Amino acid sequence: MFSLFRKKEILDKDSQQRIVACIKEAESKTSGEVRVFIEHNCQYMDAMQRAKEIFTNLAMEKTQARNAIIIYIAVTDRQFALFGDTAIYEKAGGAEFWKSAAAKLTGHLKKNNLTEGLCNCIHELGTALAIHFPYDPAIKKNELPDEIVFGK
Secondary structure, eight states: OOOSOOOOOSSOHHHHHHHHHHHHHHHTTBSOEEEEEEESSOSSSOHHHHHHHHHHHTTGGGSTTSOEEEEEEETTTTEEEEEEOHHHHHHTTTHHHHHHHHHHHHHHHHTTOHHHHHHHHHHHHHHHHHHHSBOOTTSOSOOSOOSOEEOO
């Protein structure tokens, strides 16, 4: 059975490749992990609640150094959240760092510039990871996949 109605693709292939390249670049300098999860609608009123659920569903809390970060975007609902595991949340500077990173991403999203916003955010979060969790050959490289995860 087919549907006459198709959900609009959130990101074209070039944008997806660019974002994945940004993730790989950011992770090349750190033992930390960055994941991007994008869906049309947030299943909850609070995007942070959804980000935490996805973080757990993707087993991101199982990184050796507890230094994984998820960037959650609900494009139709115009919501997002940045969520970092315990170690990176604290070492990056606590709430102030995360508020600043969120404000910068908000600026891009208000201009409907999702790809550029995500790339800049990944770079900023990757820089924090590299400072506080530099590349360590003792830690299994790339504990989590780099591809973008798309929800419904």
